[in-house]
Amino acid sequence: MNTRIMKELTRNPEAFASFITKGELPQCKKSPETPLRNLIESIPMGIWTQFQGIRLSPALGFNSSLQFHSLHQLYRWLGGNQKLIGNQTLPYMSWRNVRFQTQLSIQDLIFHSAKSPSNDVLERYNLTTAKV
Secondary structure, three states: OOHHHHHHHHHOHHHHHHHHHHOOOOOEEEOOOOHHHHHHHHOOHHHHHHOEEEEOOHHHOEOOOOEEEEHHHHHHHOOOOOEEEOOOOOHHHHOEOOOOOOOOEHHHHHHOEEEOOOHHHHHHOOOOOOEO
16 A cells, blocks of 8 residues: 555545545546647657747637646646546546547647657658647
């Protein structure tokens, strides 16, 4: 049992009662996917640092114009590699457009970035026309 589960048990009376009576721990589940996070996961991590100043918009599936310094920062905010315990939520979940299911391309990300990799780098990784 890790500290996040302990925290959930102390803050959620229903989870605590279920643990005491049935011995059940709160459920861990993967954070909900978004088309933007799926696109980021398809990009090799070696070139993530070349994307900078990414601004969210409805075209990326979010009702916000938040700006992120790096792709790493955006990925973390999007719940990448994070588990949710119980009824926990992450900040991006209140800004995302749940109905948005459009596949995004690398060009969509480049359009919303202040700085992005050169075409040579994109071609080296076969990312010029990739859609996820």
